[in-house]
Amino acid sequence: MRPTPSLSLQTLLALDAATCTAMAGLLTLAAEPIAQLTQLPPHLLFGAGLALLPVAGFMALQARRTCVPRWAARVVIWGNGLWVAISLLLPLTRLVTPNATGWAFLVLQALAVAGLALAEARALHRNDGIIRSGRNGETA
Template sequence: MTTSPAAATAAPPRPDSLLRFALRLDAVVSGLNGAAYLAAAPLLDDVLGLSGGLLRGAGVFLLVYGAAVWLVGTRRPIPATAVEAVVAGNSLWVVGSLAVVATGTLTPTTAGAVWLVLQAAVVAGFVALQVAGLRRR
């Protein structure tokens, strides 16, 4: 039986690879979402039924949050307490987004309500990946 040189030299996946991937994906998506809110707030306010000021504020928050999550994902080792804080922040985002839709607070349009639910689902997916990554360590 022979093995290829690539197979012989390939390192096994790190136990934190899922966690690192989940954090980096969260950071990139959060940052891109934040940049979009900042750039397109005047276009999105009527479509989503959310004020331009709210969208710009969320955009700034998401840019800073994305940078912080990226930083957490670059640490060696990744601090569990920092990941727990990210999971808590993401969970609050999910609950807050769904609460806005359920209560009609901020009066989003139908498109805005759908966007908030879809966004909450994506962030809940980040939570699931991050928790799974924490457990794998």
């Protein structure tokens, strides 16, 4: 059995930035129709979409680097984890009450984000294209 090729951290960050941008566009441009379909509050969807824009920009900038700083990779991974947690905690704590379609929307996008975070964490662990932070700054 051949090992599966692993994507580089830069490739994963670029993919994360692209999916983040797509979700931002979907949530900001179609907040009302998605809200009607999912029973999620339209202002929450719109605000989440707006919040994703600078995140996507940060990811895209890091993806273009030859060596991604370890801190930047960790910010993305932890941010993705936070997104997943909030996506699931909002309905579990009844701060929002989605219908079945809304639950599916929240769970499926949370699984996709969790998958990206896991792949990014693995790439970080492999140390491919990472700048390690030292006491006096960053070294290659």
